[in-house]
Amino acid sequence: MRDRRSNVAAEPGPGGETLTTKGHRQRLRERFRRSGEDSLADYELLEFLLFSALPRRDTKPIAKALLQRFGSFSAALAAPRERLCEIPGLSDVSIDALKAVHAAIARYHRSELKQRQLLDSWPRVIDYLRASMELNTIEEFRILFLDRKNGLIADEVQQTGTVDHTPVYPREIIRRALEHAATALILVHNHPSGDPTPSRADIKMTKTIIEIATPLGIEIHDHIIIGLRKNVSLRELQLI
Template sequence: MTEQPEIAAHKAAVPHHAGHRERLRERARGAGIHHLPDYELLELFLFRSQPQGDVKPIAKALLARFGSLAAVLAASVEDLMTVKAEDTKGRTKGIGAETALDLAALHEVSRRVAKEEPAKRTVISSWSALLAYVRLSLQHEPREQFRVLYLDNRNQLILDEIQNRGTVDHAPVYPREVVRRALELSAKAMIIVHNHPSGDPTPSRPDIDMTRQVIEAARSLSIEVHDHLIVGRQGVASFKQLGLM
């Protein structure tokens, strides 16, 4: 039977993504949100920031640009705003300042939730929680950061402090400043953490030398350095496990 012209015209006028939002929400409610692929999970979040239009192209463009969901959330507001995608009508659509800020806020929420676990429990015995926290905080940082986790006499977290930010391959470190800060906080131990934006967490000779300087400066004041963790996209390297301290 031939379709009525007015019905055909109406179908042509309705965009293919009409009803997609509700269908995706129903699928998330039914099968469970944890079953959704990364781009659809990102779509669900973008629905809030962009209440109209098809957000699937921009969700996929974000993942293509940064490589993973974790990297999307870790991206800076400025970098997020450079992402563009073409909608079904051939129009270019991008990430605005408000959407970029929403994504940055989601990353910060995730970081703080991950931090709660090692903060509430003994850090040294919560090894998996510690690794999850440092990876979330630093794995996709585009610039090198040097951080110190200062611990009390029960090995509980007092403060995670960024001591310095640097370039793509170097962040200056001053061992005396690291130890001075430990004294200010009445810390009894510390874990050194920094990232390699190259992705390879293998310690370099300067990393090893710097760690030994911090250990020596801390030892004279009865402050223990439990470990030095280097975070990269390929994993986390532990100086203690590698026999470097």
């Protein structure tokens, strides 16, 4: 087989690698080093992320398959492991690489929050929550525990559920707040449907937590619901 563009013999190596593949990888690396991530299309950045995990594979068709299946770069990173396993060519190691990038994004945002007062850094709070939860395929209930200066003490996922329900136990939430010596909480959960409109159950549960927390000197700053490219605040909606 001969590469028509370069007229270089493209003999496949182990796993399907060719001289053409090596040249493509080198050109992509040089473009990234020279011009940064904005010079790469979404599929090219996914290719780049897979280079080390799949050293002897052409990662372009895998990257394009990821975008076709999940619809966007961020959705590909956030996709559940079992769905990533359905993409031909992805190995356990390459899936680990994608999930590590997604985890790194969330950890970056979380580490930024730990240096700040959360109520004075609301856009960063939302960025972190969206990076962590926006594309989850099951509901997840998260709590941000705050100190007297509204600094972040801890960030914990309390419960995970199904595609449309998460069991929440108000007294367990308050018990954890007392263990952390937290004086305020931000409650968060996601709606995998993409619609962040609060349900009656969401509102009732939040009011129950407030009723238990208030006599103990614990304030519920807000309950945020994360949807697809949208989020709502129960406090802004004047529901609490």
